Structure formats: structure tokens, C-alpha cells
Amino acid sequence: MSIIGQSYSMGFKNYVFVGLLLLISSLLTGYGLSNTQVHPETDPIPFEEFSQTLQGVDETIEMVPVPGGLFAMGSDGGDGIHEVEVDSFWISKFEISWDLYNQFANASPEDLRREVFKTFYGVDIDADAISSPTMTEELLEVLREADIPTDVISTPSPSWGDLTRGMGTDGYPAVNVTHFAAYMFTKWLTVKSGKFYRLPTEAEWELACRGGIEGEGHPGEVDQYAWHRENSDRKYHQTGSKEPNSLGIHDMLGNVAEWTFDQFHEAYFQHLEDEPAVNPWFRPDELYPRSVRGGSWMDSKEQAGCFERRGSDPNWKRDDPQLPKSLWWHTNAFNIGIRVVMPENQPESAEEMEKYWIEAIQDYN
Amino acid sequence: METKDIFKQGISRRDFMRKTTLAAGGGFILSSLPVGQSAYAAGNDTLKLAVIGCGGRGTGAANQALNADPGVKIVALADLFRDRLDSCYDTLAQRHLDSGRLDVPEEHKFVGFDAYKDAIALADVVILTAPPGFRPAHFEEAVKAGVHMFCEKPIATDAPGVRQFMDAAEIAREKKLNVVIGLQRRYQNNYREAFKRISDNAIGKIISGQVYWNDAGVWVRHRNPGMSEVAYQVHNWFYFTWLAGDMLLEQNIHNIDIANWFIGEYPVSAQGMGGREVRTGKEYGQIFDHHFVEYTYPGGAVISAQCRHQKDTFSRVAENLMGARGTVSLDSGHNAVIRDYNGILRYEHDGFNDPNPYQQEHDELFGAIRRGDVIDDTDYGAKTTMTAIMGRMATYSGKFMTWDEAINSDAQLMPDYVGWDMEPPVRPDENGFYPVPVPGVTEPH
Numbered sequence: 104m105s106i107i108g109q110s111y112s113m114g115f116k117n118y119v120f121v122g123l124l125l126l127i128s129s130l131l132t133g134y135g136l137s138n139t140q141v142h143p144e145t146d147p148i149p150f151e152e153f154s155q156t157l158q159g160v161d162e163t164i165e166m167v168p169v170p171g172g173l174f175a176m177g178s179d180g181g182d183g184i185h186e187v188e189v190d191s192f193w194i195s196k197f198e199i200s201w202d203l204y205n206q207f208a209n210a211s212p213e214d215l216r217r218e219v220f221k222t223f224y225g226v227d228i229d230a231d232a233i234s235s236p237t238m239t240e241e242l243l244e245v246l247r248e249a250d251i252p253t254d255v256i257s258t259p260s261p262s263w264g265d266l267t268r269g270m271g272t273d274g275y276p277a278v279n280v281t282h283f284a285a286y287m288f289t290k291w292l293t294v295k296s297g298k299f300y301r302l303p304t305e306a307e308w309e310l311a312c313r314g315g316i317e318g319e320g321h322p323g324e325v326d327q328y329a330w331h332r333e334n335s336d337r338k339y340h341q342t343g344s345k346e347p348n349s350l351g352i353h354d355m356l357g358n359v360a361e362w363t364f365d366q367f368h369e370a371y372f373q374h375l376e377d378e379p380a381v382n383p384w385f386r387p388d389e390l391y392p393r394s395v396r397g398g399s400w401m402d403s404k405e406q407a408g409c410f411e412r413r414g415s416d417p418n419w420k421r422d423d424p425q426l427p428k429s430l431w432w433h434t435n436a437f438n439i440g441i442r443v444v445m446p447e448n449q450p451e452s453a454e455e456m457e458k459y460w461i462e463a464i465q466d467y468n
Numbered sequence: 469m470e471t472k473d474i475f476k477q478g479i480s481r482r483d484f485m486r487k488t489t490l491a492a493g494g495g496f497i498l499s500s501l502p503v504g505q506s507a508y509a510a511g512n513d514t515l516k517l518a519v520i521g522c523g524g525r526g527t528g529a530a531n532q533a534l535n536a537d538p539g540v541k542i543v544a545l546a547d548l549f550r551d552r553l554d555s556c557y558d559t560l561a562q563r564h565l566d567s568g569r570l571d572v573p574e575e576h577k578f579v580g581f582d583a584y585k586d587a588i589a590l591a592d593v594v595i596l597t598a599p600p601g602f603r604p605a606h607f608e609e610a611v612k613a614g615v616h617m618f619c620e621k622p623i624a625t626d627a628p629g630v631r632q633f634m635d636a637a638e639i640a641r642e643k644k645l646n647v648v649i650g651l652q653r654r655y656q657n658n659y660r661e662a663f664k665r666i667s668d669n670a671i672g673k674i675i676s677g678q679v680y681w682n683d684a685g686v687w688v689r690h691r692n693p694g695m696s697e698v699a700y701q702v703h704n705w706f707y708f709t710w711l712a713g714d715m716l717l718e719q720n721i722h723n724i725d726i727a728n729w730f731i732g733e734y735p736v737s738a739q740g741m742g743g744r745e746v747r748t749g750k751e752y753g754q755i756f757d758h759h760f761v762e763y764t765y766p767g768g769a770v771i772s773a774q775c776r777h778q779k780d781t782f783s784r785v786a787e788n789l790m791g792a793r794g795t796v797s798l799d800s801g802h803n804a805v806i807r808d809y810n811g812i813l814r815y816e817h818d819g820f821n822d823p824n825p826y827q828q829e830h831d832e833l834f835g836a837i838r839r840g841d842v843i844d845d846t847d848y849g850a851k852t853t854m855t856a857i858m859g860r861m862a863t864y865s866g867k868f869m870t871w872d873e874a875i876n877s878d879a880q881l882m883p884d885y886v887g888w889d890m891e892p893p894v895r896p897d898e899n900g901f902y903p904v905p906v907p908g909v910t911e912p913h
Contacts, residue, residue, distance in 0.1 A: 426531050
């Protein structure tokens, strides 16, 4: 099935079945799946700030609503302006911290598999201590019948050395995560929350950064809102330690720059086909460059702005001495982190989610 | 995905197969010139490269070698496992098959414990990236064959191995062989720039310091069904002391090397502590998950080296050194900061765009070969390895160790004979757990 994250031949482990539930709710209603957590909420969620809890995880994510609509993306001073329309969404109030990211990174694949199979198939998987859990023949039959992939979500392999540069983990933003890892993290969130999470598109990110449609893109006093090169003491800071923007979102301008869900095009507007462009998203199909928004603790004060964009670069893994290089970790991107969104229009089915599922590409650079 | 990426490189699957086959039957005319100081001075000759140990690091090093010099061609691969060798070949093929610089016919893919000998025999330059326990034997063979080399750290896991390496290094010097050791901080700008300034007395005589390798840990490989005990241990080699030397030797060695380099001496003694607190499962073999070693140097400097593999703890891979007049802080993020004791900044290195030190090692290795120069990293490679081994002796035993005692130790972890039919140096108990050192009980060396 094309919806599989990817089938990898080399270098990593930890494939988990957790994501199966994303795929099978529409296929296996006879297996007692009607109560699964991934079913779209039947009651609409009030469009207000809320705290997302995650099953079996003792961290929550604060989500802030961003009303969608038509807005003039871009700035006169930059590459110009383009009419863009986006649907409403929630965005995380803070950059994703190591505390939460490590819960994903350290997730036990065996435990997750067991949890999923127990919940959704009523099947107990006997895990032996050495190899992966053993699947029963009935279970395998179910999987074959439904054409279910076995590796919808995998968890990060161990990192190479210290990827925090000693800057800290408790309440500090997770960095050096690849675009693939950030995207898989959102899949994990989807499974753990029962709601569809993904990375923000560039348009969504900009809208949220500007503080909504009426926003200006740059607050007056940058130091009040952003950690940048001149005030950061050359390190990232705990998320939320600067003032939020008018929507109540922290650290959009600085601290760590953030992955978006788009392939990076230098001339973004030239790739938009419609005026206005509706929910624009450049689905990634090349490993580099992918789009990152906002400034960071390493960047100048001028770069702490809502129009600041850059593309990812193979150089961000230059200190990974191995080949192929890690799919999961950069080694030289100490200033690139994650923020997540949850669209108001939740996909109705796994098939709809599949449109957002991107494939991993092996990094031979 | 593999196929897809080949498409990205502009090679179809069919072409890929055809080229592989052609390469197998082809063959550039390569002389078997004696390797020596002037053999490649012309710069046009092909340098034949063999990779001994085809894991992720070996594959990465091979790629760096090819990037370093357009006249390098890979002619042989050797590994204990065929699947590792094949994935190395496939990965390199993604980038280099088109250029003809990956020229490894089937008969030059060597598998098994003696594979290294066959591969070395075909090469002018070799990459030694097998697990560290095998290194002394591989190095000795490479020296005997008179080939230049890139040799990963550490260079042995026990004192007899270090002595074997040092003896062979003597001959390497006589033969004027280039030996670059994979302590890549020596090839990294922030360290080099700081070293220059410390040598110019920027902080005075170094009197103390702290060096760290604290992070969440590395890969673990599980036992495949039907795997023999020996096969399992070499497969999951990081967790067995005879193969990897423990994390103090395999990783913290980088930071210990910075202390040795900057102080300009090797410690006369070590004492320390360590244990296994978090990573206690049978899949983690026998090594510790933390060590803390205090090293004392002849000039009186005292350095503490700490390493830890424990998830969700403070991570840091870095070095701080204190001199009589100031401090230098260095880290794996390409930073170097020198301050005096009034907090005044004396030097700050911004290394964000510095070259990749792993590439730099190979650039300099092949540059030296072409110019007829000699880079010889063997002395510090051996002595820094020995420093780490002495530290491990101290933490495993809980005893005070002297350099002389450590370097002269006859405790041999690596068996004289290695092969699939060997008796493994350690065996699991009836529950699958391996013997773990106990301070106060375990012999010092």
C-alpha cells in the first residue's frame, strides 16, 4: 500500500503497529473498532484554547485556535504579497519540548504494538525478551486480509552523540530532528490523541505568526518576544519564556526555527497556482530543501520575523560520520525545532489522512 | 526505496544491474606499485581502496575517501557478515557506481574472520573500521602489506593489543606509511584554533579539566534466530568489552584525547567509579552505563572524564580545561571559547560553517599520500587508547591504577584465535545475562 510511511531496508528498527489504527478504522468495523480513538470526534470541538492529553503520556500540548480566512500572505518588503485562504486550525502554543519529544523517541515499540493489538484486535501478543513480539496466525490473517502495512510508524533510532549541545532538555525545545522525524512525531501524536495532527503548512505558520489575519508580521519590540543571536547568550531557551503574540502563541519569531510541512521553494508565490491560493501546501517529494520558518537563537534580530524562511540543507547532517546518514537526526541543526497543528476540518477517514502522508527518503549525502 | 533513489541518481534499475555486472568482469589496469613515500607523487595514479568493516561508519569513511580524491577507487570490501557488506556496497553504489569508482567484483567481496587479509592484499590504502578488538591484527596486516590507512579509534581494547599496535607502528614509520586515526577532533577547526592559542600560552599551564560524553546511548542489535554465540556478540559488538572496550573507550576517548593533546602529556594514574544502573538488560551485554575517571598527569594536572548512557538525563559531549590564567571550553557543536578568570572573553570560535572533520581527515590523508608526505597519528592514537583502557581498569576494579601497571598488563581480552568456531571470551548465564564487572571484586586488569 502506498500509504505506508516506508519500508526500510537498512539501519533502523522499532517499527510499530500503532499507526495501524489510522488505516483500519474504515476497514475493520467488524472487529469492534467503532470505539477507537482515531474516529473523528462526533461532537465538534469548541474553537478555543485547549490542552491535548495523550494516552499513556504524562505530557500535554497546549493548543491555540487560529481562525482561518483570506489573507494577504507575504510582505511588501519581501517577495511581495499573494492572496491566500486557509481553513481554521489549532497550533501548539509552545515549541515541542524535549520532554515530549523524548516520550516519542523512547517509546517502546513492543509495548506500543501490544497496546494497539490488545485494544483493536483483542489479541494478546506474547513478547519474548529477545526478538520482537510474536504475531498469532489469526492476527496475521487479519493483516493480510486488510492489506495492512506493518510499519506505519517507527520511532527514532538512538541519536549520534549529544544533540542538545549541553543546552538542556527540561522545558527546552527539541532540536536536530529531521523533517521525517518531525512528521513521524505528528503521526504518533495522532495515534496518542485520537485527533489528526500534522506539521503546519507555510501559509498556516505565517498566519499564526502574524497573530491572525489582521496581524502585521512583526511586533514592535522584538526582544520582548524573541530569543535571537543578540540576546540568547548563544543557546536556546525554555519555551514560553518570552511574551506570546496576540493569539497567545510563544516563540514564533525566535528561539528555534520551526519545520513546516512544505517542500521549500525559494520563490514560494511563483509556485502558487490560484489567486487566492486555497490551503496551499507543497507536498515534499525531495529530501532537500524542505521549508523552515522563523528565526532562531542563532540568527540575527532582523531574522526574528514572520516572513523569515529557509530550506533545509544536507549540511545539517555533516557531522554524522556514517552512511547512509540517520533518517531521524540532524547533527548540525541545533536551532531547528517543531511546532504542530491540528486542522479544524479533521479528515473523515484514514484515506483522507493518507493525502498528507509523505514518504521517507534515504539520505546518502 | 532503494530503486527510487537510484532513479534519482539518473540510473535505471537495469543500468544498475548492467553496471554491476560490468564492474565484476571489468578491471582497470592497475599496477601493483610498491607503496611508499613517492609512489603517488605524480597524482594521476589510481589509489586502490579496501574497506575492512562495512558498517555505517566504514561506509561513511569510504564515501569520504572517494570525496577526498578523484583518483581513489574502491576495489575490495571485507566484513564478517555478507549482509553488512552488501548494504555497504548498495549504499556506495547509489553515489559512485556511475563514475566507475566502485569497482568491486564478486570475487573481491570477502566475508569472514580472515577477509581482511584478502582485501588488504588488493589495496594501496585501507579503511580499518571493524570493531576495535580486531584493530591490532588488522593494523599489523596493513603495515605488513605496506598500505596507507585510515584507522578508526580506539586502536585496541586491551593492553596487549595496544603493545601489538605500537610495535607495528614502528614498522609503519620505517615504511613511511600514512596513518590517520579517527580521533577527528584533531582535524576539526574549533579544536585546532583553540589548541594554537593554548600553545601560545593563552590560559597558562593547564591544571585541571572536565571532559564529557553524556547522552542517551547508542544502537543495540538483537539476537537473530539461530545465531551462534560468537555471531551474536560480534553483531552486537558495542556491548562486549573484548570487542568494543566499553563506552569509556569507544566514545569518551574522543574527549580524553583532547585533554591529552592540550596538556601535551599522558596521565600517570587513574582512579574512578562506574556501574550499570539503567541499562541492565541482557541485550546490553556486559558494559557499564556510566563511568567517572580521575586522571593525574605528570605535570600535576588532574582531569575528570565522565561518560553516561542514560535516557532523560543531562546530555553533554564537550571539554573544559582550566589553566593558570583562564579556561577553554570546547564542544562537539564546533565551539571554542577562551576566557580569563575575570570572565573576559579572549577568543570565541564560530564554527557553524566549519568543514566536516570526518571529511577533513580524508582530505589530509590523501593530500599527504599524493604529496609524498607522511601523517603518523599512531603515537597519540595508541597512548590515548591506553589512557582510556587504564580508566576502564580503574572503574571495573575500583582500584588505583598506574600507567606502568596498565600498559604492562597481560590481561588479554581479545582471543589469540578468532573464528566462528572459537570459544567466546564471555558467555551468558542460564538466564541469558552476561558477567558484569563488580568494583572491589573484579581484578584490576
